[in-house]
Amino acid sequence: MTEPVAWTDLRRFTGARVALGRAGHGLPTAAHLDFQEAHARARDAVHSALDAEALEAAVAPEPLLRVASQAEDRRSYLLRPDLGRRLREADRARLPAAPGSFLVVIADGLCATGVQVQAPRLLAAALPLLRRAGLGIAPLILASQARVALGDEIGEAMGAAIVAVLIGERPGLSATDSLGLYLTLAPRRGRTDAERNCISNIRPGGLDAAAAAEKLLWLTGAARRLGATGVELKDEQPATALLAP
Amino acid sequence: MGFAQTVGGTRYTFPDLRILLARATPLRSGDVLAGLAAETAAERVAAQRALADLPLRHFLNEAVVPYEADEVTRLILDGHDTTAFAPIAHLTVGGFRDWLLAAEPAALAALRPGLTPEMAAGVSKIMRLQDLIxxxxxxxxxxxxxxxxxxxxxxxxxxxxxxxxxxxxGVAAAILDGLLLGAGDAVIGVNPATDNLETTLRVLELLDAVRDRYAIPTQSCVLAHVTTSLLAIERGAPVDLVFQSIGGTEAVNRSFGVSLSLLAEAHLAALSLRRGSVGSNCMYFETGQGSALSAEAHHGVDQQTVEARAYAVARAFDPLLVNTVVGFIGPEYLFDGKQITRAGLEDHFCGKLLGLPMGVDVCYTNHAEADQDDMDALLTLLGVAGVTYIMGVPGADDVMLAYQSTSFHDGLYVRAALGKRPAPEFEAWMARMGIEAASGAGVLPGGMAPALVGLG
Known part of the structure; x- marks a missing residue:
């Protein structure tokens, strides 16, 4: 008879909260308090603000233009997503024309801390690949109190061929620094989520910047060939590279 | 035609059924966002009184979303069974509430085809939590x-x-952890991080291998888009259940990239595989209040009524499982623990009344005003209400979707507190495997060698 495998052995294979043990049917005290601490940190992350100057420095020499949605503050952003999808009138007039371009909108979304760190890393990996593929990159846009669909209005106003919105994902307990990317071909107001492709969980420990950049390049090429993003565009990028140990 | 009611000397008017239902709805942020909520508590109770006096027959004559413009409305009205409706045909909404509180299981089951989602939503608006339970x-x-x-x-x-x-x-380790804590009888179901066909195929193979090697009497599912599952079926992948998120209007379903005809095609494809051994329910649907408004596809209908209409879509395809993901959508639709609790119990009530195997993802996100105490309360209330299933996530922390759901431990708690047991086939399997003794001793059972599922 072989030696039984310890429950705690499972921890080697995942960052999820496995093998926490049992106190009766409940969580042991240490695991319970670990959870409470993680929740407290995530609550604080929701209210973190983007440091625009630091981000501008991090993406230099790429030009970065700041805009804002119609949501005036965090509370308004949380309770009125419609305002987070609309651009301030004054900002709309300031957008440069960039017809046929690949547009990147960096948005704070639900957690600024992830955007601050992951967006510059992703762009450093992705922009050279996109340029090599012959795409013209529009000036970068930094949008505050922004929802994903704000990229549609910005892209339409600039005449972009395709928009990638890099946005802070809602913080979880294990990750408060996660970036999401939403790709939309021919952006214009009224696009639905079924017309976008998403790359989620971009962060160290999730999908790293280099792999996310490769996937963005693949999706962009496929979107241009197909003439669509969204459910019609199946992500059939060979996945083996992503799952190497 | 309109409705009017006087409360406290003030006369309130409601121009149509859609507005009457919205104004009668207990307060939630999504209806405020949509501009549909009652402006005062008195207006809300006036609407509730007017709604209570409304004959149920009226729901068959006034659609909240126009018949010509919406295939979900057509599904609801064309499929209405007047014979099943007969026992309550003479009642008002208020009288229906009283009827429900005194009804036996057989009468409730016989009523299902005679009920529209709007009737279920309507009566729920004049029910307290204890009535819903x-x-x-x-x-x-x-x-x-x-x-x-x-x-x-x-x-x-x-x-x-x-x-x-x-x-x-990572998936296999979390499965072993859950099995050891009694989870997995409803389904072993993975939300893929990206809707990638190759990944979907590989996760399907993994789930099927785990189920097969441990001989678990359960079903698996990769919660990819229905079109991805159809491609997986074409490739010969082991698809037990086909999943899809659905909503209560044609337009919200379009925003999800689906239609009734696409769902019918997927249902037939899954049925054709004949993979069930004791039954053939092979669809899995998720819903949630606020999704229609979020897609600007709500037609001015309050979010709870639209949610109930999603159950008409679900019941057309004989699902094995349906669950509302009640706290996932965020504070702009359900602001805090109080609103999430009420919505979870409303959704469970409406789904069950319409004949669905209703589960609830008892959950919240970190930007909502809610915490574990709120979830404990809702979980316990749902257990008393007889919820079909809940979710089980390691330590309540979903490391992919970044939200908190119920943990495997929560499942143990609610079963023990209320004397509930797992599905009989799964319970027998747990006993055969010696699961309880193993987790008590902090080891994996001998029959669940990790090496069998790629954890060497």
Whole structure:
């Protein structure tokens, strides 16, 4: 008879909260308090603000233009997503024309801390690949109190061929620094989520910047060939590279 | 035609059924966002009184979303069974509430085809939490695939082993953890991090291998878009259940990239595989209040009524499982623990009344005003209401979707506190495997060698 495998052995294979043990049917005290601490940190992350100057420095020499949605503050952003999808009138007039371009909108979304760190890393990996593929990159846009669909209005106003919105994902307990990317071909107001492709969980420990950049390049090429993003565009990028140990 | 009611000397008017239902709805942020909520507490109770006096027959004559413009409305009205409706045809909404509180399980089951979602939503708006719980507890809905779900005295759990990069080892480790804590009888179901066909195929193979090698009497599912599942079926992948998020209007379903005809095609494709051993319910749907408004596809209807209409879509395809993901959508639709609790119990009640095997993802996000105490309360209330299943996530922390759901431990708690047991086939399997003794001793059972599922 072989030696039984310890429950705690499972921890080697995942960052999820496995093998926490049992106190009766409940969580042991240490695991319970670990959870409470993680929740407290995530609550604080929701209210973190983007440091625009630091981000501008991090993406230099790429030009970065700041805009804002119609949501005036965090509370308004949380309770009125419609305002987070609309651009301030004054900002709309300031957008440069960039017809046929690949547009990147960096948005704070639900957690600024992830955007601050992951967006510059992703762009450093992705922009050279996109340029090599012959795409013209529009000036970068930094949008505050922004929802994903704000990229549609910005892209339409600039005449972009395709928009990638890099946005802070809602913080979880294990990750408060996660970036999401939403790709939309021919952006214009009224696009639905079924017309976008998403790359989620971009962060160290999730999908790293280099792999996310490769996937963005693949999706962009496929979107241009197909003439669509969204459910019609199946992500059939060979996945083996992503799952190497 | 309009409705009017006087409360406290003020006369309130409601121009149509859509507005009457919205104004009668207990307060929630999504209806405020949509500009549909009652402006005062008095206006709300006036609407509730007017709604209580409304004959149920009226719901068959006034659609909240126009018949010509919406295939979900057509599904509801064309499929209405007047014979099943007969026992309540003479009642008002208020009289229907009284009827429900006194009804036996057989009468509730016979009523289902005669009920429209709007009738269920309407009556729920004049019910307290205890009413929603008491009536739901009398609704018996049983479904089956490789085990039997929804039997009296049972409470099942979806094992949700999500991984941030769909790493098969991370998924397998979370499955083992859940099995050891009694989860997995509803389904072992993975939300893929990206809707990628190759990943979907590989996770399907992994789930099927785990189920096969440990001989677990349960079903698996990769919660990819329905079109991805159809491609997987074409490729010969082991698809037990086909999943899809659905909503209560044609337009919100379009925003999800689906239609009734596409769902019918997927249902037929899944049925053709004949993979169920004790039953053939092979669809899995998720819903949630606020999704229609979020897609600007609500037609000016309050979010709870639209949610109930999604159940008409679900019941057209004989699902094994349906759950509302009640706290996932965020504070702009359900602001805090109080609103999430009420919505979860409303959704469970409406789903059960319409005949669905209704589960609830008892959950919240970190930008909502809610915490574990709120979830404990809702979980316990749902257990009393006879919820078909809940979710099970390692430590309540979904490391892929970044939200908190119920943990495997929560499942153990609610079963023990309320004397509920897993699905019978799964319970027998747990006993054979010696699961309880193993987790008590902090080891994996001998029959569940990790090496069998790629954890060497």
């Amino acid at each position: 008491a009536v739901a507890a009398q609704c018996r809905v049983t479904t089956a695939f490789r085990n039997t779900l929804g039997l009296p005295g049972r409470l099942s759990i979806r094992l949700q082993p999500n991984d941030p990069v769909d790493d098969p080892r």
